[in-house]
Amino acid sequence: MSYPKSSAAGEPEAIQPSPSFSQIEEGVLDFWQRDSTFQATIDQRADEGAPEWVFYDGPPFANGLPHYGHLLTGYAKDLFPRYQTMRGKRVERRFGWDTHGLPAELEAMKQLGITEKSEIEAMGIGVFNAACRASVLKYTREWRDYVTRQGRWVDFEHDYKTLNPSFMESVLWAFKTLYDKNLAYEGxxxxxxxxxxxxxxxxxxxxxDDDVYQMRTDQTVTVTFPLTGDKAASLGLSGVKALAWTTTPWTLPTNEALAVGADFDYVVVPAGPTATVDGPFLLARDLVGSHAKGLGYESADEAVAAITATVAGSELADVTYERLFDYFADTDAFGTEKAWRILVTDFVTTDDGTGIVHEAPAYGEVDQYACEAAGIPVIVSVDDGARFLPVVTDFAGLQVFEANSPVIRTLKERGRLFSQASYAHSYPHCWRCRKPLIYKAVSSWFVRVTDVKDDMLRLNQEINWVP
Ligand SMILES: [Zn+2]
Incomplete structure (x- = not known):
């Protein structure tokens, strides 16, 4: 078959003064179709025993229509295989469909009119899976039309789907291989x-998007932690109340440590004439002035003048204190034998707060690292819906944002509240449902990449990466 010339209108010789480009394109596409041009570029290379050039395409979801981003990258995905074909390589190109992950599940939930994970469990995983399966391939025909219309050569007849057992088995095989090599671990x-x-x-x-971070007002609290034990006694700090500030009162039931900065000076300040809480108090020297009122003094100068002792942050390591709550006091059951003491860290600042940081390792990334290094366990106190577990008896069943006020009230009743204030801050929200997010320890499987880092870096040098 000979290649059609400039006009699809049947007048190959005439030059059109105002050609219809889309009509010309359609004529070319039609010719490619009738001629099986794409298939010929592959078959021909097979005959010649040509070297293979492999192209791995990151597959799209088909539960929505293609957008600009898909189509733009589609041109690059077409250009390289064509170029390599012209260089004499055999380049097979199979289209693929990503059918896994949260987008697929959320779309199926929308179609089924459900919003909760418990509703999925009630209808049965099999029923939900069937709905997902129907949903994820909803727009395959439209995708095929778009991708073909943009002139991309790719094989839709032999497409692959990530839901094919052969595909899933290959993923599981890869994971098992990592596991057998002791490169996978749960944490x-x-x-x-x-x-x-x-x-x-x-x-x-x-x-x-720009709406993820929105201003939000939370109640912040500064809480007292009376120091106890031999180390505190040796430093002359027995009964002195360390002050720690937090913007998330609901994390206080899982307080497991306090963090101080090694290079800061911490000072003892007795309660001043107008204090409403008994002292003496311990906080960073740099922040005494900003807490003058709460400490019971008229001015910052008066509060600083009242300082009775100074101790370096580094000296406070392993000083123990009276915990706020007893939910996790059973050290055998919770592995908390090393909890409720002061850790010397490098992430504490004196920008705000007291220079003493409350540590709840389940709810802060740096908290978790610091506590892990000190042998203090991650204790998750809430369920998947962020409602307190029964073990936290005072607040069981409360959602964390609802729990802030009751937690503050309880601390006040027990004489552990130093001060409370409203705090407006830029806070992350979910881009899907716009609810305020929390930070939470999630059990996951990890690959010990550091063990193979040198090999990876070496092999990377042999790969020609094209952005
Ligand atoms: Zn959400």
């Missing part, structure tokens, strides 16, 4: 977490 990782969608979010999802 906790503190991640942004949506309690409404009941899923962690990637850090990338915090940059999804």
């Amino acid at each position: 906790f990782r503190v991640l942004p977490y949506c309690w409404n969608d009941q899923t962690p979010l990637s850090n990338h999802e915090l940059r999804m």
